Amino acid sequence: MSTRAKAPTGAFIGAAWTALLIGLVSYFVGLWNAEWPLYEKGFYLSIILFGLYAAVSLQKSVRDRLEGIPVTGIYYGLSWLALAMALLMLIVGLWNADLQRVEKGFYAMSFLLALFGAVTVQKNVRDSASADNDIPPLPHQY
Numbered sequence: 048m049s050t051r052a053k054a055p056t057g058a059f060i061g062a063a064w065t066a067l068l069i070g071l072v073s074y075f076v077g078l079w080n081a082e083w084p085l086y087e088k089g090f091y092l093s094i095i096l097f098g099l100y101a102a103v104s105l106q107k108s109v110r111d112r113l114e115g116i117p118v119t120g121i122y123y124g125l126s127w128l129a130l131a132m133a134l135l136m137l138i139v140g141l142w143n144a145d146l147q148r149v150e151k152g153f154y155a156m157s158f159l160l161a162l163f164g165a166v167t168v169q170k171n172v173r174d175s176a177s178a179d180n181d182i183p184p185l186p187h188q189y
Contacts, residue, residue, distance in 0.1 A: 054178035055171045063171050067164025071095075074157040077150075090140060095158060098133035102162045103169045105130050110173065 055063075074095055078088050105126040108118045137158055141151045
């Protein structure tokens with residue numbers, strides 16, 4: 048049995064956008080103020096962009112599978128691998144960075160908050176589009 052998607056509440060939409068913006072702005076302010084060479088700043092910029100794309104891609108492929116929309120196994124696996132690699136790159140980079148623990152925690156938490164916000168915003172956009180168009184999700188294929 049399939050259920051119709053319900054539009055998310057305004058409060059949930061606002062909370063998702065707030066989480067995304069706080070995560071991104073704090074991460075970027077930290078990068079801007081860091082006394083690192085440009086190649087190191089570029090590394091951390093690439094990690095957040097890669098991580099955001101990977102998280103949204105994984106969320107979409109998981110949701111598509113739940114709704115019975117075909118997703119190839121290779122794309123599904125690559126989505127998981129990309130997110131794992133983004134997290135691993137951040138962990139290794141921060142582990143080897145010459146930073147205090149509190150600074151490492153700052154980057155890790157703002158990174159995770161941005162990923163959470165991106166996934167939640169994407170979910171809200173999809174739910175809103177489904178509710179506005181009154182399009183029921185596809186039935187599950189077992």
